[in-house]
Amino acid sequence: MGKIIADLDSAVADIADGVSVMIGGFGGAGAPIELIHALVERYGRTGSPGALTVINNNAGNGAIGIAAMIDAGMVAKMVCSFPRSSDPRAFTERYLAGRIALELVPQGTLAERIRAGGAGIPAFYTPTSFGTQLAEGKPVAEFEGRMYVQERWLKADVALIKAELADRKGNLTYRKAARNFSPLMAMAAETTIVQASRVVEPGAIDPEHVVTPGIFVNRVVEVPDPRQEEALLREGSR
Amino acid sequence: MGKIIADLDSAVADIADGVSVMIGGFGGAGAPIELIHALVERYGRTGSPGALTVINNNAGNGAIGIAAMIDAGMVAKMVCSFPRSSDPRAFTERYLAGRIALELVPQGTLAERIRAGGAGIPAFYTPTSFGTQLAEGKPVAEFEGRMYVQERWLKADVALIKAELADRKGNLTYRKAARNFSPLMAMAAETTIVQASRVVEPGAIDPEHVVTPGIFVNRVVEVPDPRQEEALLREGSR
Amino acid sequence: MSTKLTNAQIAWRAAQDLPDGAYVNLGIGFPEMIAKFKPEGREVVYHTENGILDFGEAPPAGEEDWDLINAGKKAVTLNPGAAFFHHADSFAMVRGGHLDVAVLGAYEVAENGDLANWSTGPGSVPAVGGAMDLVHGARQVWVVTDHVTRKGEPKLLKHCSLPLTGVGCVTTVYTSLAVIDIVERRFVLREKLPGMSFEELQFLTGAELIAGGVADLIVPEI
């Protein structure tokens, strides 16, 4: 069960053109900056992987992380709830120029669709967005006197996740509000790739405290002292 | 925010006739024996609450816990996945005599229906039970070439839960595999009543390790050294 | 007393209605200000969509931990008894009816409780965040808003003209001029500024105001 990968480049080496990539994080908290940048560097070197569909709550900030992917021209489509970040220049430019597609999903629906993808639930009903533009074209149904919208599961080929601790079997913990979408994305992707601040021996994480069990994790690469997107932006790093 | 209740009798005093009660536990692990017995004693004293619908994975074992509720005649209906325990006499007798109703639900569907109840999802699709007797009368639909069954959420008036630690704000942890259905039931009940082996100050449970956040919990009663159903059965306690 | 309340005064007024022991989600921006004015001795637990229950005030400048933020991406702190959880659990709290109150801003509110607050129509980048979930989850949905637009047009209307956030979801509107409950698809005036006549307020409101026992809307200078 060799889930530990030696370096970032190897961890993202086989991500193909045109695949869907879930990326953990809400704003800067939980953004796997080093994994993303390894992917951007690979694209700069080889022209691949391009034409990606990226699933994240936001659509990049400043010129790092997902914004760097967008600036590099790797991203064909964003699936997100809130593409207006504090500095959404990269996405906004391309979107208004018609060079990137957007699927806008309410945040709770986005979370539940990803969980459904991981849990084998192809569709579910939610009150969210009933009667709004975002429900147009979707089946609706009445349950117990109230109207609901049918939403479909969301899966991805790859998930890129930032964890705090990881063991060799892939069990993960997260740091504070950096948890957000990551445990769900780990469930919903065919291949889940994790950067962990520290890799520990199996048993070092109390079985009661595991947040993502190893069954959902395929690859772990250790990235000590990872960069934090929001902190980088505030330092003026671009 | 006074969630701490002084004693077991007060904790279950207002449970009414005819309500639905989710009871945590899988086999003996997680069964809130003291809360259940407080309810059975109240019924013995007052004749109330009767005609209950009880939701649990099993249908009681020996003559304690849920089996004691059934023997007392308080239970009109069981909703469960596996009513054949090691000693299911109490349920079997009444069921074969037509004196208790049974809604049989596959275990994963039971868990997901309860979660859906807590998460505001009135219905979802699952592959489980498609083409079987347990799907009869339920809507089916095809998604991506595969057939699925529509299942509805399951809520309850009351949940009885056994936790390990609880704080004054209702945050909970569980002990090992005693976790099982309890975090889901806490979400899905109008009133969630918890017996905790130890009540601690807010902050004593690491925010990273909280399993059930206090928002899902209404009442907590401390029961140090709680009895364990399986251990009691093996001691020959009846 | 000025002719209309400041945002801080609107926030103060809304804060007076927070029930003791309530679980509350304050929307990004203006609604966040409500936390500052919570009455002494009342315990309120704040929820943020990105996975924290019972967060506290902002840390001092320079002591921010950017993994400890709220939905507005502002740094926060934790109260004793806080908890972290993932996004699906967080929106289970929202959608499952576990929040007592959600407070949002508004572009428009209709008398039937419809809310428009996420899109001003084509031509910009649309963004919805958690608003559509919050309006259909919390037991009470409050709106804090100016009573009229910058151009002086009513924001409280017979029907919303902008894309909806939710249908029939708003329960109370705290404006710069009044406190208005939505009851059976009508605007029911609960309080208005003492210096303003009912007719003046009606003139600035795009749908009929129902006057019950109207009290004076009195707030401190802030």
Added chain:
Amino acid sequence: MSTKLTNAQIAWRAAQDLPDGAYVNLGIGFPEMIAKFKPEGREVVYHTENGILDFGEAPPAGEEDWDLINAGKKAVTLNPGAAFFHHADSFAMVRGGHLDVAVLGAYEVAENGDLANWSTGPGSVPAVGGAMDLVHGARQVWVVTDHVTRKGEPKLLKHCSLPLTGVGCVTTVYTSLAVIDIVERRFVLREKLPGMSFEELQFLTGAELIAGGVADLIVPEI
């Protein structure tokens, strides 16, 4: 060699096919025996529906912790790297296709992969547990069973007569006489006991056996 395999020998044979690094759920009873025969050096992580990943063997008698049990309510231990989770997460693993193999017992298996293993019909207390979830979740669904009933009737059939657990779900059947894969809704014979002719095996099987390259089914004395 006896004329048919014991349950232990069937379990041994199935265990030889466990892939290295696999996540596996062993059904209550007979399938649980497979864990004992896992080949040396192969790493297998066991899942139990009631919320544990990577549990180990039974503890010594007297050292049981009855909060640490498997789906069969038997006491277990933990391996390093184990994890606890609640029932919805547990069945997300099952239904979401995260298990590599689930192994179950059977009353009947049909050539199209239908399985009947939960109900012998009216007159008793029905109980289904997690079987219906497991058969539609794991990537491979194995059945371990006697080839025939106690009365000598075939258990491998053209169609099941008992209430179904799942439709078209079984991928391989390990019986007391043979190893049979279900491929495109047909029984494809992979191995049979060396002492038995194809015709004898076909006679004890209720649907057509497809013979590809049939190998000898050889197991140790256990």
